[in-house]
Structure formats: C-alpha cells, structure tokens
Amino acid sequence: xxxxxxxxxxxxxxxxxxxxxxxxxxxxxxxxxxxxxxxxxxxxxxxxxxxxxxxxxxxxxxxxxxxxxxxxxxxxxxxxxxxxxxxxxxxxxxxxxxxxxxxxxxxxxxxxxxxxxxxxxxxxxxxxxxxxxxxxxxxxxxxxxxxxxxxxxxx
DNA sequence: GCCAACGTTGGC
DNA sequence: GCCAACGTTGGC
Numbered sequence: 001x002x003x004x005x006x007x008x009x010x011x012x013x014x015x016x017x018x019x020x021x022x023x024x025x026x027x028x029x030x031x032x033x034x035x036x037x038x039x040x041x042x043x044x045x046x047x048x049x050x051x052x053x054x055x056x057x058x059x060x061x062x063x064x065x066x067x068x069x070x071x072x073x074x075x076x077x078x079x080x081x082x083x084x085x086x087x088x089x090x091x092x093x094x095x096x097x098x099x100x101x102x103x104x105x106x107x108x109x110x111x112x113x114x115x116x117x118x119x120x121x122x123x124x125x126x127x128x129x130x131x132x133x134x135x136x137x138x139x140x141x142x143x144x145x146x147x148x149x150x151x152x153x154x155x
Numbered sequence: 156g157c158c159a160a161c162g163t164t165g166g167c
Numbered sequence: 168g169c170c171a172a173c174g175t176t177g178g179c
Contacts (some may be wrong), residue, residue, distance in 0.1 A: 007164095008163090009165090019164095033174075034174090035174095055164080055165060055166085056164075056165050056166080057165095060166070062164080077163080127179085133171095133172080134164095134171070134172040134173060135165095135172090135173095136163080136164045136165070136172075136173060138164090
C-alpha cells in the first residue's frame with residue numbers, strides 16, 4: 001500500500017467538510033496539474049491512505065487521514081462548461097484529468113502543523129515533497145518511513 | 156525549441 | 168497583501 005498527501009484549502013473544502021459529507025466520502029475532483037494527475041492516475045490504488053493537508057489558512061498542516069476508496073476515473077468536471085474546473089481541451093473520449101474517491105478515515109489526535117513538520121526538514125523529513133522549496137503540488141507521495149515518522153508526532 | 160509574459164499557489 | 172516559485176501559453 002502506498003501513502004499520499006492531499007492538499008485542500010479549508011475555505012474551499014476542509015477535513016471537517018469531508019466528515020460531514022454523505023457517507024463521509026467525496027470525489028477528489030479539480031486537480032489540474034499533470035504531475036499530480038499522474039500520481040492519481042498511475043500511482044493511487046483503492047485502499048491507499050493519505051494525509052489531508054490544509055493549505056492557505058492561518059495554521060497550515062495535516063488535519064487527518066483519508067482512504068482512497070476507488071480506482072482513478074475521468075474527472076467529469078472537466079467536461080462541464082458550468083464547472084469552475086471546466087477544460088475545453090479534455091475530450092471525454094480521451095480524458096485529460098482524473099480523480100479518485102476519498103473517504104474519511106480518522107482525525108489526528110492533534111493537527112500536525114507545517115511549522116512542526118519543518119523542524120525535521122533536515123533529517124527525518126528531508127525527503128518529504130511537501131517541504132521541498134517552492135513545492136506547489138496538490139497531490140504528492142509520502143514514503144512509508146515518512147508516514148510512520150509523521151504519525152509518531154501525533155502524540 | 157526557446158523564452159518572455161502571464162496566472163496560480165501558498166506561506167508569511 | 169506581498170512575493171517567490173513554478174507551470175503554462177504562445178509568438179517567433
């Protein structure tokens with residue numbers, strides 16, 4: 001099983017929003033970056049776990065854990081002219097963008113802030129994509145070692 | 156294929 | 168609100 005980190009702006013869709021969604025699940029739509037698309041389409045599998053990260057907010061950090069509960073499938077918001085994520089170049093016969101469904105797994109005992117993660121950017125989390133300078137990916141892999149280390153910060 | 160212009164992201 | 172970093176676009 002692989003591990004991931006998914007970013008979302010809580011003012012748009014927060015971890016709490018996911019918890020109160022029907023069946024506590026949602027399609028992770030609107031990803032419009034090729035590298036992120038490739039992680040979703042080619043890397044994710046049903047059953048994988050991901051950190052739910054809150055960005056662009058007063059205290060950026062990991063709020064909880066979600067599970068990938070579907071295989072990747074075409075992001076149909078790209079085909080909808082009324083959608084904010086509409087992309088004229090995505091042809092239903094050859095979809096450009098993909099998404100998965102994610103489900104609420106559990107909250108963390110306490111949120112793990114970006115500030116805290118940065119304390120380890122020179123050792124245990126030196127390879128964490130989130131901490132790479134200038135990183136703007138909204139979907140990125142987390143190694144098993146990084147995953148375990150971050151969870152150890154929970155208590 | 157190069158690269159300037161532009162738009163977006165996201166921490167601060 | 169600022170600005171650095173980065174991806175995308177489009178003229179050439």
